[in-house]
Amino acid sequence: MGNILFHVGVLGLFFGHLVGLLTPLSVWETLGVTHSFKQVFAMTAGGIMGSLGLIGLLILLHRRFANERLAANSTWRDKLVLLWLLATLVLGLSTIAVSAQHLDGHEMVLLMTWAQHVVTFRGDAAQYIVAASPIFKLHLFMGMSLFVIFPFTRLVHVWSGFAAVSYLGRARQLVRPRR
Numbered sequence: 001m002g003n004i005l006f007h008v009g010v011l012g013l014f015f016g017h018l019v020g021l022l023t024p025l026s027v028w029e030t031l032g033v034t035h036s037f038k039q040v041f042a043m044t045a046g047g048i049m050g051s052l053g054l055i056g057l058l059i060l061l062h063r064r065f066a067n068e069r070l071a072a073n074s075t076w077r078d079k080l081v082l083l084w085l086l087a088t089l090v091l092g093l094s095t096i097a098v099s100a101q102h103l104d105g106h107e108m109v110l111l112m113t114w115a116q117h118v119v120t121f122r123g124d125a126a127q128y129i130v131a132a133s134p135i136f137k138l139h140l141f142m143g144m145s146l147f148v149i150f151p152f153t154r155l156v157h158v159w160s161g162f163a164a165v166s167y168l169g170r171a172r173q174l175v176r177p178r179r
Helices: 002-022 024-029 033-067 070-074 078-100 106-119 133-151 154-168
Strands: none
Touching: 002 033, 002 106, 024 106, 033 070, 033 078, 033 106, 078 133, 078 154, 133 154
């Protein structure tokens, strides 16, 4: 159960962040989505997905540390990445309380602009998060640094997920038993 909850939550968060942060403001405005509505929607969806991910991760952490066989086969990097994910999820969920104090969407727009400037390699990205709440900055640091430690941990299993999806489209051979 922990595995399913964690993966559903994290995948929801990943794609939610991807769409929410990287969709240009002009697209949202063309669709008639106000900054306030987008922020409340992001807080709600992020809260649901983040809670699923957190519950699943806590189950997985308990299993990893309480099960003697798993604990013995876990490296310090396995444990580090789980704790890193825990801190990132808790910080992300904590941003909801900060966001709820101002529902105008202004800080969200600044974070979106920052993210879009980062992925398009524009050097002026930092100016958009200077005034952001420290909780957002910590969440950003933990989330982005996760990509730095990613290749040195078992998180690389993410790439095998793409292979699993391609497996679904392969032709299959039906083998019947001989009688």
